[in-house]
Amino acid sequence: MSYDLWYWPSIQGRGEFVRLALEAAGVDYRDRARTDGVEALTEDMGSRGGIRPYAPPYVVDGDLAVAQTAHILAWLGERRGFAADDERGNLELIELQLTISDVVAEAHDTHHPLTVSEPYEDQKDAAPRKAEGFREQRMPKYFTYFEDALSAKDGPFVRGDRWSHVDTSLFQLVEGLRYAFPKRMATIEGDYPKLIACHDAVAELDAIAAYLASDRRIAFNEDGIFRHYPELDGA
Ligand SMILES: N[C@@H](CCC(=O)N[C@@H](CS)C(=O)NCC(=O)O)C(=O)O
Structure with a gap:
């Protein structure tokens, strides 16, 4: 199908x-x-x-x-078959996935702090303050939350040894934030070893490794959610 x-x-x-x-x-x-x-x-x-x-x-x-x-x-x-086997497990995965959606929306708002429809260039004055708050307060708070979730079971994934949709999304979150805020990520990502181990374990899945090497994977760019504007990054 x-x-x-x-x-x-x-x-x-x-x-x-x-x-x-x-x-x-x-x-x-x-x-x-x-x-x-x-x-x-x-x-x-x-x-x-x-x-x-x-x-x-x-x-x-x-x-x-x-x-x-x-x-x-x-x-x-x-x-x-990439969710959990029981209701509790699925409710937990959905909660985590919705929280990832929240981070994604906040990452978007760093370059669109005032309106969704106007271009970044028209909101450049407000963006640094929004981005600073995201980098300094929100990234560590969200990462701590995901680190705790990944500590609940043995194994690199939220459910332990089997990957779920939350793990592929955490992979993408780390990739996107590394692209958008390389200086900030270099400073803080060492504090979240389980999150990075989850990212690495997803990258090593055969199907993901093949996908990332294929032309189906579009490169990050400044039209997407995760955009690299050097003026919005900082250690
Ligand atoms: N909460 C929705 C947001 C969807 C969304 O904002 N999509 C963007 C592209 S990433 C869009 O095309 N928005 C058009 C609009 O909101 O008018 C989700 O997580 O899927």
Whole structure:
């Protein structure tokens, strides 16, 4: 069975969290806007009525279209075997995945501190203060939370030895923050050995290693969520 992923074709963005889980699980999917173009995405989204995706990413399976990154991952994880086996475990994974969504939104807001729709260049004056707060208070607080979650079981992943959608998302979070805030990450990441071990263990999964080396992995750039603006970074 093949799923259709719909997401902006030229950025990793939030779609990358879905791509990584699908790739790690070896699930067949079509990255539709990358094959059919961005117009096909806006057309598809516009053609859906009633309760429909508000924004990409969304995943389509037959007449089901599921949006919201954390929700997509929880849904696919339970269907495709990369969630937990019991209710408690899944509630914990969803809680962690939603917290990752919060960090992603805050990372986005460092370069869009005032409005979502205006470009960075029009918000440059406000961005350094937002980024400083993110770097100094929020990154350590979130990382401590994830470090604690990874300490609950033996093994590199949140569930121990088996990876889940939370682990692929933590991998992407570390990758994205290293790209956006290299100086800050160099200063603090040594304080979070379990988070980094989880990142490394995901990178070493055969399917992920193959994906990262492929042209399916889009490079980070300054149109995505994680953007490198040197003036927003600091040790
Ligand atoms: N909470 C949603 C946010 C989705 C979202 O903001 N998507 C962005 C791209 S990463 C978008 O295209 N937004 C258009 C809009 O909000 O109008 C999620 O986690 O999936």
